[in-house]
Amino acid sequence: xxxxxxxxxxxxxxxxxxxxxxxxxxxxxxxxxxxxxxxxxxxxxxxxxxxxxxxxxxxxxxxxxxxxxxxxxxxxxxxxxxxxxxxxxxxxxxxxxxxxxxxxxxxxxxxxxxxxxxxxxxxxxxxxxxxxxxxxxxxxxxxxxxxxxxxxxxxxxxxxxxxx
Amino acid sequence: xxxxxxxxxxxxxxxxxxxxxxxxxxxxxxxxxxxxxxxxxxxxxxxxxxxxxxxxxxxxxxxxxxxxxxxxxxxxxxxxxxxxxxxxxxxxxxxxxxxxxxxxxxxxxxxxxxxxxxxxxxxxxxxxxxxxxxxxxxxxxxxxxxxxxxxxxxxxxxxxxxxxxxxxxxxx
Numbered sequence: 001x002x003x004x005x006x007x008x009x010x011x012x013x014x015x016x017x018x019x020x021x022x023x024x025x026x027x028x029x030x031x032x033x034x035x036x037x038x039x040x041x042x043x044x045x046x047x048x049x050x051x052x053x054x055x056x057x058x059x060x061x062x063x064x065x066x067x068x069x070x071x072x073x074x075x076x077x078x079x080x081x082x083x084x085x086x087x088x089x090x091x092x093x094x095x096x097x098x099x100x101x102x103x104x105x106x107x108x109x110x111x112x113x114x115x116x117x118x119x120x121x122x123x124x125x126x127x128x129x130x131x132x133x134x135x136x137x138x139x140x141x142x143x144x145x146x147x148x149x150x151x152x153x154x155x156x157x158x159x160x161x162x163x164x
Numbered sequence: 165x166x167x168x169x170x171x172x173x174x175x176x177x178x179x180x181x182x183x184x185x186x187x188x189x190x191x192x193x194x195x196x197x198x199x200x201x202x203x204x205x206x207x208x209x210x211x212x213x214x215x216x217x218x219x220x221x222x223x224x225x226x227x228x229x230x231x232x233x234x235x236x237x238x239x240x241x242x243x244x245x246x247x248x249x250x251x252x253x254x255x256x257x258x259x260x261x262x263x264x265x266x267x268x269x270x271x272x273x274x275x276x277x278x279x280x281x282x283x284x285x286x287x288x289x290x291x292x293x294x295x296x297x298x299x300x301x302x303x304x305x306x307x308x309x310x311x312x313x314x315x316x317x318x319x320x321x322x323x324x325x326x327x328x329x330x331x332x333x334x335x336x
Contacts, residue, residue, distance in 0.1 A: 027189065030196075041207070041211075044211065045211045046210075046211065046299065049214070049234055049299045049301070052234050052300075053300035053301055054300075054319065056302035056304065056317040057302065057317055057319050058314075058317045058318070066309070067307070067310055067312055067314050068312070068314065069314065071315075102267075106266055106267040110264070110266045110321060140207065
């Protein structure tokens with residue numbers, strides 16, 4: 001008699017534990033999905049303005065003569081074409097890498113809400129020419145992309161910014 | 165009879181406990197879901213505010229070239245941040261307009277005009293508790309060097325303070 005009641009009580013406890021385990025597993029799956037799928041804003045106005053400002057920035061690189069200095073938009077094209085900065089005696093790509101890292105770092109340092117940034121310069125189907133990135137991403141991601149034309153080729157500049 | 169009542173009580177307590185457990189789980193789910201919605205709404209509001217900064221940047225009083233959006237004329241900034249800017253006090257639809265140079269980077273804010281300056285205070289109505297929105301812009305000027313003229317642009321930041329609505333029953 002006592003053994004039967006004990007068995008019945010054990011069954012109830014096992015049933016309850018099963019329900020709790022099921023709910024906890026469901027919760028874990030929900031949490032993993034909701035934390036993993038942080039949506040990327042692919043056409044952010046903020047990032048688009050960052051690209052516009054960078055593209056117009058006048059650099060110190062003159063490909064043909066001084067003072068015909070390239071802005072970053074021209075410098076991306078010069079880099080793609082393999083030109084050299086005549087006045088600086090270095091390749092356009094090396095100067096692009098150096099100066100763009102500097103400008104991006106200054107821009108992102110002026111905005112305390114930015115934890116990570118990444119700039120990709122690529123041609124057509126993802127042929128990467130340059131990547132500059134810094135920081136750690138832990139918040140929402142915003143991105144924007146700009147296409148510039150060099151001859152018959154399309155060059156793409158894509159910036160991804162992640163908040164803290 | 166007493167044994168039956170005890171069983172009913174046990175079951176009632178169990179049902180109430182399970183009910184509260186699921187209520188707590190539901191609240192947890194709702195908390196996570198609405199946190200995303202709230203964050204998304206905040207992000208959307210910020211994007212809209214920054215889009216409207218384009219209107220300020222593209223005003224002919226500040227704009228460098230009408231075909232270049234989000235680019236400010238440094239000569240106009242010099243004039244608007246000087247005494248002449250006072251004539252525009254009723255013109256600005258916002259509480260404050262400021263422009264910073266972002267690159268080359270600086271440690272201290274140096275108000276323009278001046279050597280190596282990096283800050284233009286265009287307008288400030290003195291209102292406290294304004295909410296500021298900022299966006300990156302190009303600050304450009306025509307420079308003459310070796311007999312040629314070219315556009316010299318630097319990266320800057322346009323910071324606009326938005327007027328806060330007056331409290332209900334207030335003046336206005």
